[in-house]
Amino acid sequence: MSHLMNTYARQNVAFVRGEGVWLWDEDGRKYLDALAGIAVNTLGYGHPKLTRALSARLASGVIHTSNLWRIPDQEAAAERVAEITGLDEVFFCNSGLEANECAIKIARKYGHERGIAEPAIVVMEKAFHGRSLATLSATGSRKVQAGFEPLVSGFVRVPLNDLEAVRHVAEHNKNVAAVFIEPIQGEGGINVARLEYLRGLYELCQRKHWLF
Ligand SMILES: Cc1ncc(COP(=O)(O)O)c(C=O)c1O
Incomplete structure (x- = not known):
């Protein structure tokens, strides 16, 4: 066994x-x-x-040292990732769910900095973001959530590729701080976010000062 x-x-x-x-x-x-x-x-x-x-x-x-010390290989890898992506800073973690937990935390912190007491994040139906408590709560699949309730609050779910639905949330929910989206959903089926939808979403996020 x-x-x-x-x-x-x-x-x-x-x-x-x-x-x-x-x-x-x-x-x-x-x-x-x-x-x-x-x-x-x-x-x-x-x-x-x-x-x-x-x-x-x-x-x-030296297989591992703690984060208390500098790690030259990690610095070199971060420099290369920044070069490729055009972004400024890199956070290394061990899994997808950790990356997403970090994104959720950043979104909430950003919301608090903007004076929102209970920041909300817009997430998509059929999304998959991982299996920790926060990321399974952000996930749009009952199968992934079932048995692990109570879920983490602060997620507002909308259908993918429906910009009107997000605009509706923008009008009625003042707590939104970010939108969380997979450009191509994998676990939820191969569902592609349309380019014009992503562009519209990005513009809406810029206008509302939401993270994207
Ligand atoms: C889109 C997406 N987000 C997050 C995850 C979670 O990643 P991990 O299993 O490394 O925690 C996965 C894993 O399949 C994924 O497909």
Whole structure:
């Protein structure tokens, strides 16, 4: 019996070797990997640059230090991300839900700074934002929320691609501080936010001084 908590319906296959886009299981069967880490860590397998960087880190003996000290590799990675995105600052975390928790906290803090006692965030139907309490509350799926109530409050849900619905919220809810959206929903089905919708949403956010 596995001592792993049963949080995933895992298939009975384990990969023991990888090269490029290929994986091999314990019985030597070869697979073309078209999934990676479910949309994250799409790095392929055994890339020489990654292997070199990880090996050098291991060989240095310094696998981890606390955030109390400077971490030069982290600074270099942040510089590169800033260069690519054109944004100023980077927050590194361990998972998508942590990134989203951070975004929710930033939105709430921003709301408080604007004098809103109970800041609200506009979220989309069928959205998926993670499985922590705040992010599952922001998620638009009862399946993800069921059993974990009470949910975190402060989310206003609207249908995707419906700018009128967001305008309606803007008119009636003075507590909104931000809009939270996946440009392409994955978990909720492959639902694409239309470009003109995203542009309209961005303009509305600029006008209302909401984070986007
Ligand atoms: C759009 C989206 N947001 C957030 C998450 C949560 O990420 P994580 O599982 O790394 O916490 C996922 C994970 O599938 C996702 O697809």
